[in-house]
Amino acid sequence: MDRRGGFHEGEEAALVDRAAAGDRAAFERLYRRHVGRVYALCLRMSGKKDMAEELTQEVFVKTWEKLHSFRGESAFSSWLHRLTVNVVLGEWRTRYRHQAAVAAMDDASLFAKEASKNAAGVEMDLERAVATLPLGARTVFVLHDIEGYGHEEIGSLSGIAPGTSKAQLHSARKKLREMLKK
Amino acid sequence: MKKLAILMTILTMIPITAWTQQEVSRLLDTTPDGTVEVQNLAGSVTIIGWERNQVEIQATLGEGVEELEIDPSEGAIEISVKPLPDVKMFGDTHLTIHVPLSSTLEVETVAADIDIKEVTGELELASVSGDITVGGSPESVEAECVSGDILLKGVRDGIEAASVSGNIILQGVRNDVEAENVSGKIHVIGDNLGSGEFEVVSGNLLFEGTLHPEGSLECECFSGTVEIRLPASISADFDIETFSGTIVNDFGVEATSKDSMVSGQELQFSTGSGDADISVETFSGTIRLIKI
Amino acid sequence: MNCKDFQEVLNDFIDGLLSPEEKQKVETHLEACPVCREELERFRSLIAEARALPKSVSPARDLWPDILDRLEGGEEEISAEEKADSRAWWSRYGFLAAAAVLIAIITVFLATSFFMEREDPSLQFAEDGSIQVLPAATAPEDIVLAEAEYLTASEKLLQVLNERGDSLSPKTLAVVRQNIGLIDSAIGEIKGALEKDPANPQLNQLLLATYQRQLKLLKRATALPPRKPGRGTGFILRDSSNRL
Numbered sequence: 001m002d003r004r005g006g007f008h009e010g011e012e013a014a015l016v017d018r019a020a021a022g023d024r025a026a027f028e029r030l031y032r033r034h035v036g037r038v039y040a041l042c043l044r045m046s047g048k049k050d051m052a053e054e055l056t057q058e059v060f061v062k063t064w065e066k067l068h069s070f071r072g073e074s075a076f077s078s079w080l081h082r083l084t085v086n087v088v089l090g091e092w093r094t095r096y097r098h099q100a101a102v103a104a105m106d107d108a109s110l111f112a113k114e115a116s117k118n119a120a121g122v123e124m125d126l127e128r129a130v131a132t133l134p135l136g137a138r139t140v141f142v143l144h145d146i147e148g149y150g151h152e153e154i155g156s157l158s159g160i161a162p163g164t165s166k167a168q169l170h171s172a173r174k175k176l177r178e179m180l181k182k
Numbered sequence: 183m184k185k186l187a188i189l190m191t192i193l194t195m196i197p198i199t200a201w202t203q204q205e206v207s208r209l210l211d212t213t214p215d216g217t218v219e220v221q222n223l224a225g226s227v228t229i230i231g232w233e234r235n236q237v238e239i240q241a242t243l244g245e246g247v248e249e250l251e252i253d254p255s256e257g258a259i260e261i262s263v264k265p266l267p268d269v270k271m272f273g274d275t276h277l278t279i280h281v282p283l284s285s286t287l288e289v290e291t292v293a294a295d296i297d298i299k300e301v302t303g304e305l306e307l308a309s310v311s312g313d314i315t316v317g318g319s320p321e322s323v324e325a326e327c328v329s330g331d332i333l334l335k336g337v338r339d340g341i342e343a344a345s346v347s348g349n350i351i352l353q354g355v356r357n358d359v360e361a362e363n364v365s366g367k368i369h370v371i372g373d374n375l376g377s378g379e380f381e382v383v384s385g386n387l388l389f390e391g392t393l394h395p396e397g398s399l400e401c402e403c404f405s406g407t408v409e410i411r412l413p414a415s416i417s418a419d420f421d422i423e424t425f426s427g428t429i430v431n432d433f434g435v436e437a438t439s440k441d442s443m444v445s446g447q448e449l450q451f452s453t454g455s456g457d458a459d460i461s462v463e464t465f466s467g468t469i470r471l472i473k474i
Numbered sequence: 475m476n477c478k479d480f481q482e483v484l485n486d487f488i489d490g491l492l493s494p495e496e497k498q499k500v501e502t503h504l505e506a507c508p509v510c511r512e513e514l515e516r517f518r519s520l521i522a523e524a525r526a527l528p529k530s531v532s533p534a535r536d537l538w539p540d541i542l543d544r545l546e547g548g549e550e551e552i553s554a555e556e557k558a559d560s561r562a563w564w565s566r567y568g569f570l571a572a573a574a575v576l577i578a579i580i581t582v583f584l585a586t587s588f589f590m591e592r593e594d595p596s597l598q599f600a601e602d603g604s605i606q607v608l609p610a611a612t613a614p615e616d617i618v619l620a621e622a623e624y625l626t627a628s629e630k631l632l633q634v635l636n637e638r639g640d641s642l643s644p645k646t647l648a649v650v651r652q653n654i655g656l657i658d659s660a661i662g663e664i665k666g667a668l669e670k671d672p673a674n675p676q677l678n679q680l681l682l683a684t685y686q687r688q689l690k691l692l693k694r695a696t697a698l699p700p701r702k703p704g705r706g707t708g709f710i711l712r713d714s715s716n717r718l
Contacts, residue, residue: 032538036530038528039532040529053533056533057544064545082622090617090619148525156625166485273699326694331650346649346650346653346691346694347653364653383653383687384656384660435526465660
């Protein structure tokens with residue numbers, strides 16, 4: 001969690017309260033504070049820049065709408081993070097629901113198609129490799145290995161059963177290791 | 183002499199329970215369509231409508247009860263069982279109350295059974311483990327319990343019944359009937375049913391009887407069995423669906439398997455002129471449409 | 475332990491999920507096997523690199539103006555359809571004020587959340603080019619978020635239920651718990667079916683409806699009158715039915 005000078009929990013709570021009451025200026029300050037984190041998550045989970053921008057906007061619009069339901073039991077950033085994951089997963093399902101290829105989140109052929117694009121020998125860095133993972137594996141890898149969530153939490157965030165989450169993680173790691181020759 | 187002495191000693195050593203059963207009897211004047219609110223813990227609450235503008239209360243208080251609080255106010259009478267402080271054991275308190283016919287009743291008990299007869303006002307009845315029984319023609323009934331049974335005999339309209347593990351039995355229902363249950367069953371006998379909505383999770387649901395030509399019957403069950411028994415002359419549109427269960431149909435048309443990734447069946451057909459609407463949906467429960 | 479076994483437990487070893495005995499077996503093998511040692515190092519560096527990725531990335535442009543635009547237009551007044559039960563079925567028993575407040579909060583929250591009927595169904599383009607109209611409440615983002623919210627609400631209610639343990643008779647408590655478990659397993663079954671067919675609107679709708687059922691049951695259970703009004707201790711000695 002970003003802690004800049006002068007920021008402490010009480011102050012953020014006050015900001016959240018004001019924003020929840022309709023104070024757009026307070027909301028903008030929350031946006032400035034958290035957009036980096038939200039965007040990073042959207043970018044990594046979606047693998048596409050323009051989609052990440054759209055998703056980030058969607059997240060903050062939804063945050064504005066749902067702010068009144070934030071009860072303060074967890075840190076605001078955790079709540080926001082969870083909302084971000086939900087928005088990204090939901091949006092993905094909406095857009096690609098009609099595409100049979102993505103119905104099975106782990107379609108191996110999809111992965112193979114992406115991987116073959118890199119056959120020309122362009123060196124893969126980790127971020128690019130993650131972006132080519134299929135959605136399910138990518139989601140879990142981002143949440144577990146990059147963001148540090150546990151499988152139980154991933155389950156409650158994404159609706160993926162903890163057993164499945166673990167399997168997806170192992171699959172993601174295996175694929176990444178193959179791609180990065182690690 | 184010695185024997186007597188011993189006897190006397192023994193007698194003085196045994197504490198003789200001085201508790202005697204309290205009887206209460208009160209008669210109060212009231213308005214013809216006022217509200218009567220009753221609370222009890224264990225035992226029973228029996229309320230009978232009569233033609234007098236009076237409320238008569240007869241009660242036998244159980245062990246552990248300090249008194250029966252009777253609190254009349256503007257248009258309402260509150261009757262509640264007040265327990266002794268720091269008492270750990272309660273006996274049965276039986277309340278028999280006569281109320282004006284068109285009274286509105288609000289009854290709440292923990293384990294006491296509730297029995298209402300001949301009251302025509304609105305009834306709100308709730309118990310945790312007591313049974314709820316209603317006869318007569320109240321304007322509406324809302325009955326709720328956890329493990330008790332709900333039995334409505336001849337109540338026709340405006341029914342909302344909810345239980346968790348008890349049984350809900352509705353006899354002779356007609357309009358605006360809703361019932362829900364979790365593991366208990368729902369058994370409905372419809373008499374020219376206008377509208378009925380029934381939902382059970384794992385208990386079974388049985389509907390039998392007749393529907394009004396413009397009637398609608400909606401049944402939803404998760405894993406329990408749904409049985410719909412209708413006369414051969416029924417004229418209705420049927421919309422039957424189960425996600426992974428099976429459909430058995432007496433009315434001639436066989437269910438088709440759903441065109442989806444999982445097993446399941448659906449069935450849409452009409453009999454007669456397709457007047458009434460019948461829809462049944464389950465997740466895994468069996469659906470049976472039976473001709474009677 | 476051989477190299478093949480090592481491969482199988484490699485992930486769990488890195489995540490610290492192995493028992494002390496298993497861990498020992500791995501370490502013993504590693505001492506003797508340079509190939510596996512090297513693989514472990516490379517794997518570890520991959521994970522370390524992942525962990526070290528910047529958690530915050532600034533977007534290429536400032537998104538605030540666009541967000542602000544979307545806030546200005548179309549902010550719906552969400553009003554609670556369900557108020558805290560004012561008929562106060564059980565309030566006469568003066569049950570825990572905390573529980574009552576909690577229930578009121580959750581009631582309002584349920585009403586303003588995804589369980590409300592939305593007026594605009596979502597349109598989806600199907601594979602064959604036709605347009606499908608989905609029932610309002612099954613838009614997928616609703617499901618995912620609703621689930622997280624459902625978990626929070628049900629956890630809170632279960633907590634309240636646990637805290638009031640002995641103010642309900644053991645039998646009633648058992649009935650309540652059993653039926654909560656029943657609905658839980660129904661939810662499990664639906665989710666199992668959804669894994670194979672995630673886009674199925676009927677299943678999604680059923681899932682939401684079943685969440686509602688569960689929350690309703692939990693609410694009722696937390697609001698039941700205590701056996702001993704005002705104190706929540708004591709039990710009922712005799713019951714005219716054998717249900718207690």
